[in-house]
Amino acid sequence: MTQTVRRRRVLYIPGFDPFHPRRYRELYRKEGAAQAAISGYELSQAKGDGPYSWDVSARMDGVTVETGIEVLVWSDIVSDSMSNSIPATYAQLARTAWTYIGSGALFRLMRLRQGPVIAALYPVVFLLVQLVAAVLLGALAAWGLTAALAPVLPGFPTTVAIVAGLVGIGVGIALLRWFKARDAKVFAYYLMHDYAFSARLRGANPPELEARMAAFGETIAAAAASDVDEVLVVGHSSGAHLAVSVLADLIRAGRVPKDRVAFLSLGQVVPMVSFLPDAHRLRADLNLMGGQDLIPWVDVTAPGDGCAFALCDPVAVSGVAPAVQRWPMVISAAFTQTLSPERWKALKRRYFRLHFQYLCAFDRPGDYDYFRITAGPMTLDARFAGRAPSPSRLTAAVNRFTAMAA
Numbered sequence: 001m002t003q004t005v006r007r008r009r010v011l012y013i014p015g016f017d018p019f020h021p022r023r024y025r026e027l028y029r030k031e032g033a034a035q036a037a038i039s040g041y042e043l044s045q046a047k048g049d050g051p052y053s054w055d056v057s058a059r060m061d062g063v064t065v066e067t068g069i070e071v072l073v074w075s076d077i078v079s080d081s082m083s084n085s086i087p088a089t090y091a092q093l094a095r096t097a098w099t100y101i102g103s104g105a106l107f108r109l110m111r112l113r114q115g116p117v118i119a120a121l122y123p124v125v126f127l128l129v130q131l132v133a134a135v136l137l138g139a140l141a142a143w144g145l146t147a148a149l150a151p152v153l154p155g156f157p158t159t160v161a162i163v164a165g166l167v168g169i170g171v172g173i174a175l176l177r178w179f180k181a182r183d184a185k186v187f188a189y190y191l192m193h194d195y196a197f198s199a200r201l202r203g204a205n206p207p208e209l210e211a212r213m214a215a216f217g218e219t220i221a222a223a224a225a226s227d228v229d230e231v232l233v234v235g236h237s238s239g240a241h242l243a244v245s246v247l248a249d250l251i252r253a254g255r256v257p258k259d260r261v262a263f264l265s266l267g268q269v270v271p272m273v274s275f276l277p278d279a280h281r282l283r284a285d286l287n288l289m290g291g292q293d294l295i296p297w298v299d300v301t302a303p304g305d306g307c308a309f310a311l312c313d314p315v316a317v318s319g320v321a322p323a324v325q326r327w328p329m330v331i332s333a334a335f336t337q338t339l340s341p342e343r344w345k346a347l348k349r350r351y352f353r354l355h356f357q358y359l360c361a362f363d364r365p366g367d368y369d370y371f372r373i374t375a376g377p378m379t380l381d382a383r384f385a386g387r388a389p390s391p392s393r394l395t396a397a398v399n400r401f402t403a404m405a406a
Contacts, residue, residue: 005230006065010068010374011219011233011234012236013239015239016197021075025052027359028054029054032056032361035365043056043375060376063377065376090127090131092192092196099199103401119191122191123192140168142165142167203276204279204281205245224257230262232262236359247263257294261295263295263297263328264300265314271309271314271317271318281405287315289315290316290325290327291323292326298328299314299328299331302333305354305355308355311394313328317398329387330393333362334368338365338366343363
């Protein structure tokens with residue numbers, strides 16, 4: 001094997017995640033050590049220069065590679081978009097459901113993969129069940145109090161009704177608050193905020209996100225102008241479609257040197273946005289990224305990940321494939337093959353954990369090994385050169401909305 005990378009810069013764009021980016025540093029440290037032990041290579045990690053970065057030194061296949069990894073942070077925007085108000089969340093529910101159902105996007109998404117559509121419907125159903133439970137319990141409390149007070153205060157039926165009604169409302173509100181306090185176990189509020197974020201502007205990006213994406217572009221351009229051998233942009237989940245737009249902007253501006261930047265998308269949910277009526281910008285960016293020859297793009301998903309549009313070519317299914325489509329190369333992480341039967345059994349019902357498996361160690365790694373890709377001696381393009389895309393990938397255009405930004 002010829003060493004093609006001695007120094008690399010990895011710029012990671014997370015999905016809709018309100019948590020501090022240090023979680024990704026710790027995840028890399030823990031899972032990288034596990035993968036190194038399994039695969040028989042050396043991997044060490046040290047604090048980086050920036051607050052959201054770390055340095056990795058790896059020795060793989062007899063050669064040493066130095067990699068700087070940085071998280072491109074938008075968790076503050078995510079946090080600001082997540083209302084703490086229960087009524088506001090139910091208002092988001094109504095708007096989001098109407099956006100996806102009224103536009104017909106939901107029904108077309110169902111023609112791709114059921115998993116992510118079920119994941120999208122889950123918070124709607126779960127929150128409605130919570131609301132019905134709160135109403136029923138409140139009504140039951142009001143009825144019971146009325147039955148108890150009516151014989152005691154026979155001459156004050158209006159007072160009894162008011163007191164019982166107020167108690168019933170209080171009980172219902174208390175139950176909704178109880179449900180919300182335990183959302184860390186069921187993720188209903190979190191997922192509702194996630195889908196509402198994209199649906200709020202019907203697929204367009206809010207100004208604060210556009211400004212942050214422009215800053216991401218500056219960071220990527222500066223890295224591409226440095227003396228590293230490869231700049232690898234990694235977009236996970238919702239971060240994948242942000243990366244598509246950031247990289248498309250850099251190409252339009254002529255700021256991408258050929259053979260210096262590569263793009264790895266993991267667990268992408270691009271159709272959840274590109275299928276919305278006003279996602280003109282994203283669809284134009286997908287069209288450009290699908291046909292350009294400057295940035296190799298590998299898209300990795302797995303049928304076992306129920307939160308991703310597994311093996312769906314995000315350019316093609318969005319209906320914006322260019323006349324000559326080069327990218328992405330769609331491949332499968334094949335969880336049922338790359339995880340041992342014991343580990344797969346332990347993880348297959350942990351849907352949100354599986355959505356992060358791309359960033360973790362595999363018992364039986366195949367072509368896809370996150371740590372070889374991000375810290376090894378081969379460029380992304382060289383690693384997958386000559387590899388055929390997954391024969392199970394979906395490429396049929398099913399999006400109703402295909403208009404693109406001029």
